[in-house]
Amino acid sequence: MIKMLIIFHQEWKKRVMIIQGIIHDPDILILDEPEAGLDINNRKKIIFYLKQLTLRGKTVFFFIAFTRWN
16 A cells, blocks of 8 residues: 555656646657656556647657667
8 A cells, every 4th residue: 555655656746747748838858758657558648748849839848768678
């Protein structure tokens, strides 16, 4: 139960941080791993929304870290 609450809290914290970045409708948006810490459904929503911003003429940079498992 406690672990689930912590994960939930981290997801909401990430959402709030993304909202803070886009609320002022900037022309350029730079995000560091915007989907990190989110479940798969929310990751898809974030990526979809970022794509919508680019279709509206906004410039979006986001960084994703990949870990190679050999």
